[in-house]
Amino acid sequence: xxxxxxxxxxxxxxxxxxxxxxxxxxxxxxxxxxxxxxxxxxxxxxxxxxxxxxxxxxxxxxxxxxxxxxxxxxxxxxxxxxxxxxxxxxxxxxxxxxxxxxxxxxxxxxx
Amino acid sequence: xxxxxxxxxxxxxxxxxxxxxxxxxxxxxxxxxxxxxxxxxxxxxxxxxxxxxxxxxxxxxxxxxxxxxxxxxxxxxxxxxxxxxxxxxxxxxxxxxxxxxxxxxxxxxxxxx
Numbered sequence: 001x002x003x004x005x006x007x008x009x010x011x012x013x014x015x016x017x018x019x020x021x022x023x024x025x026x027x028x029x030x031x032x033x034x035x036x037x038x039x040x041x042x043x044x045x046x047x048x049x050x051x052x053x054x055x056x057x058x059x060x061x062x063x064x065x066x067x068x069x070x071x072x073x074x075x076x077x078x079x080x081x082x083x084x085x086x087x088x089x090x091x092x093x094x095x096x097x098x099x100x101x102x103x104x105x106x107x108x109x110x111x
Numbered sequence: 112x113x114x115x116x117x118x119x120x121x122x123x124x125x126x127x128x129x130x131x132x133x134x135x136x137x138x139x140x141x142x143x144x145x146x147x148x149x150x151x152x153x154x155x156x157x158x159x160x161x162x163x164x165x166x167x168x169x170x171x172x173x174x175x176x177x178x179x180x181x182x183x184x185x186x187x188x189x190x191x192x193x194x195x196x197x198x199x200x201x202x203x204x205x206x207x208x209x210x211x212x213x214x215x216x217x218x219x220x221x222x223x224x
Contacts, residue, residue, distance in 0.1 A: 031211055041200050041218050043154075048212040086153050090211065097142065098167065099204075099213060101153030 002027045002091050004102035012108045013077055021072040021105045023087035031090035032063050033099065034072050038083050046072070046085075077109045113137070115216035117203050123222045124193055131189045132219045136205030143186050144204040144213060145178055147171065154202055160186060161208065193223045 003026040013019055023032075034046040047054050047061040049070065054061055058078075063070040070087055084106050088099040116135045124130050136143045141162050146154035157176070158168045162183040172178075175193075180186040190197055200220050204213040 033212060035215075041148075041220070043202065043215040045212065045214060088153070096167075097159055097211065098144070098156035098169075099146075099154075100156070104153055 002029075002089065002100050004087065004089055004100055006085075006087060006102040006105050008105060009103065010106045010108075012110065015077055015079060015109055015111050017077050017109075018073070018075045019077060019107065021074070021085055021107075023070040023072070023102055025068050025070075025087075025089050025102075027068075028092040029065065029068075029089040030092045030096075031099070032065075032070055033088050034061055034070070035086045035088065036081075036083050037086060037104075043086070074107075077107075079109045079111055082107055082109045115203055115205050115214055117201075117216040117219050119219060120217060121220050121222075123224065125224050126193060126195060128193055129189065129191045130193060130221065131187055132201055132203075132221075133185060133187050134203030134205075134216060135185045136203070137214060140205035140207050140214075141183070142206045142208050142211070143180055144206075145186070145188050146202040146204065146215075148200040148202060148218075149198075154200075157188075190221075193221075195223045197221060198223045 035043045051065045060073045084104045088101045118133045144159040145157040148154040160180040175191045200218045202218045203216045206213045
């Protein structure tokens with residue numbers, strides 16, 4: 001099956017710092033989503049980005065589908081950004097709808 | 112738009128008991144998905160529905176698990192004869208078709224004693 005790897009696995013930053021999270025995937029995908037999982041377990045949608053670049057406030061994401069990777073940028077980090085960040089993909093197979101999640105990046109923002 | 116809702120949020124049960132969880136998707140979303148997440152891991156796909164039809168099931172969904180979406184709206188996930196290994200967060204998601212961006216509910220955390 002498809003492999004989805006995220007790096008780094010853990011990241012500890014001071015408040016105000018910028019960060020880049022990476023997601024590599026092993027096969028062609030139809031769908032790529034980035035999520036933030038809060039301490040209560042809720043998965044919060046950040047981006048639906050099978051290709052191209054999107055921005056939402058302090059967050060932006062870029063997916064280069066031909067090279068099979070996606071990047072999530074967080075600028076001017078705040079303590080509320082702490083949590084686990086997942087990327088998840090759907091393979092480019094007809095009828096395949098399941099999201100395959102990456103290994104996650106645990107981000108800790110220190111005041 | 113209200114989001115995906117799940118009930119109950121927490122369930123503690125004894126080994127061998129049956130449990131049932133409910134998921135209400137975002138209205139007008141015709142696709143509904145179930146995932147399971149264990150501690151320290153990302154969510155893993157269990158099954159999905161398009162309207163009332165169950166279209167794909169993971170190998171993770173053993174004979175003790177059954178999911179239904181009888182009228183194409185809410186869905187239930189039942190686990191029979193629970194085992195300690197079933198302890199996990201059970202997540203439900205829904206999407207339109209197209210686009211297929213999936214939105215997740217808050218999850219049901221199951222603890223089997």
